[in-house]
Amino acid sequence: MPEPPLLRHKGDEADEIPLSSAALIALLSAVHEKGADFRFRATGMSMYPTIREGDIITVSPLLRVEPSAFDIVAFRHPANQKLIVHRIIALSPDSFLAKGDNSEPDGTIPRSHLLGVITKVERNGSSLFWPDKRRYPSLAKVYFQTVYLYLALRKRGYGIVLKLLGKRSLETIQ
Amino acid sequence: MMQELDMDARYIPSGNIVAREIEGELIIVPLIAGIGDIDDELFSVNDTGKVIWDRLDGRASLAQIVQLLADQYSVSRQEMEHDVRGFVGELLKRKMIVDARASPSSS
Numbered sequence: 001m002p003e004p005p006l007l008r009h010k011g012d013e014a015d016e017i018p019l020s021s022a023a024l025i026a027l028l029s030a031v032h033e034k035g036a037d038f039r040f041r042a043t044g045m046s047m048y049p050t051i052r053e054g055d056i057i058t059v060s061p062l063l064r065v066e067p068s069a070f071d072i073v074a075f076r077h078p079a080n081q082k083l084i085v086h087r088i089i090a091l092s093p094d095s096f097l098a099k100g101d102n103s104e105p106d107g108t109i110p111r112s113h114l115l116g117v118i119t120k121v122e123r124n125g126s127s128l129f130w131p132d133k134r135r136y137p138s139l140a141k142v143y144f145q146t147v148y149l150y151l152a153l154r155k156r157g158y159g160i161v162l163k164l165l166g167k168r169s170l171e172t173i174q
Numbered sequence: 175m176m177q178e179l180d181m182d183a184r185y186i187p188s189g190n191i192v193a194r195e196i197e198g199e200l201i202i203v204p205l206i207a208g209i210g211d212i213d214d215e216l217f218s219v220n221d222t223g224k225v226i227w228d229r230l231d232g233r234a235s236l237a238q239i240v241q242l243l244a245d246q247y248s249v250s251r252q253e254m255e256h257d258v259r260g261f262v263g264e265l266l267k268r269k270m271i272v273d274a275r276a277s278p279s280s281s
Contacts, residue, residue, distance in 0.1 A: 005223035005261035007202075007268070010216040017218050023196045024212075027203060030192040031210030039211040056213055 021082040028074065028083070028115055032061035038116065046100030047072065047085060050147065051121055055128075057085060058120035065117040067091065070144055072118040073098070075109055085118060101151060179259055179266075181237040184274040185230045191270050193227070200224045202270060217268075226261055232274035236262060 010017045019027070028038045038059045042051050050072065051057065059074045067073050069091050075098065077084045086106060090097040096114070099105040121128045187193055192203045192210055200219040203210045219227055229239045236258060244254040265271045 003220065003222050004257050005226050006220040007223060007261065007264045008218045008220070010212075010218075017201070017216055019201075019212070019216075020197065023201070026194055026196050027192065027201060027210070027212060030194050031203060031205065034192060034205060034210075035208075036205045037209045039209050039213055041213045058209070 024083050025076055025081075025115065028059060032059075032063070032116060035061060035063060037061070037119070042085065042121075046103035047087070048102040049150070050087075050101050051085065051118075052123065054123075056122040057118055058122075059085075059116035060119040061116055062114060065119060067096075067114060067117050070140065074115040074118065076113045076115060077106065078109060078113055083115070101147060179236060179262060181240070181255075182235045184232045184235050185262065185265075185271040186232040186274045186277055187230065188270055188272050189277075193270075195224075200227060204268065204270065217270075222257070223261055226258055227265075230262075230265075230271055232277075 008017065024040065028040075031038045040057060040059075042055045042057050043053060045053060057074075067088060069088050072085060072087050073096075074083060074085050076082070084098070084106065086098040086100045086103070088096050089099050089105070093111070095108050095110050097105060097107070098109055190205045192205065194201055200223070202217040202219065203212055204215050204217075206215065225243065226239065229242070234242065240251060240255045240258050243249070243258070244251045247254070262271070
């Protein structure tokens with residue numbers, strides 16, 4: 001045999017095991033087939049401020065969590081086959097509309113492309129929470145409206161308004 | 175120090191892992207407390223390791239695997255046993271394989 005057999009652990013000796021989007025989806029699906037949650041590190045800013053670059057996301061299998069509007073979900077985008085983590089803004093039996101909190105809508109996605117529901121986000125070792133809309137629908141509604149107001153104002157450059165509203169308080173309630 | 179292994183034992187992949195060949199590479203993710211955590215627990219196996227992994231299906235003992243691979247790759251039995259012991263010992267230490275005799279799913 002050309003080289004000794006080796007089991008390489010990500011993180012050992014500064015080793016990194018690069019995974020493509022397709023590889024991530026394959027692993028996520030395989031882990032979900034066993035009924036387990038899938039935990040991985042987020043990249044990109046399309047879900048800012050709810051999810052930031054480097055946050056650790058837990059995706060639960062659809063067998064355990066039924067997705068509904070305003071849930072953050074993982075799905076395979078039909079256009080580029082990439083793994084996307086965005087929020088459902090409308091849902092029908094066959095498809096859903098998704099959008100990042102900080103990006104343009106993704107369009108209509110077939111429901112068969114859904115991979116799982118985000119059930120936990122961790123940042124700097126702490127879990128982040130937002131109101132559970134199943135248990136606290138009114139509080140969740142206020143939360144989501146506040147997030148969208150914040151994003152709309154930020155997009156339009158109303159920095160002074162954000163300062164008056166207390167931008168930091170919004171970020172800390174997640 | 176090399177781990178003591180029963181060379182007559184037959185091993186199979188544990189039910190608490192996910193192993194997939196992805197883009198030509200064997201990736202192993204342990205499932206710990208119901209979570210497959212690729213941020214902390216992601217392993218890859220090189221081509222030589224994969225040759226051994228593919229034979230850990232409960233049909234052949236470690237001794238048989240050593241003999242088979244030594245013949246296949248024209249390597250001394252001693253050298254092959256050293257490599258197999260090291261690799262299988264690492265898999266056992268990380269609970270990625272189990273003794274097929276002790277596994278409830280084995281026949």
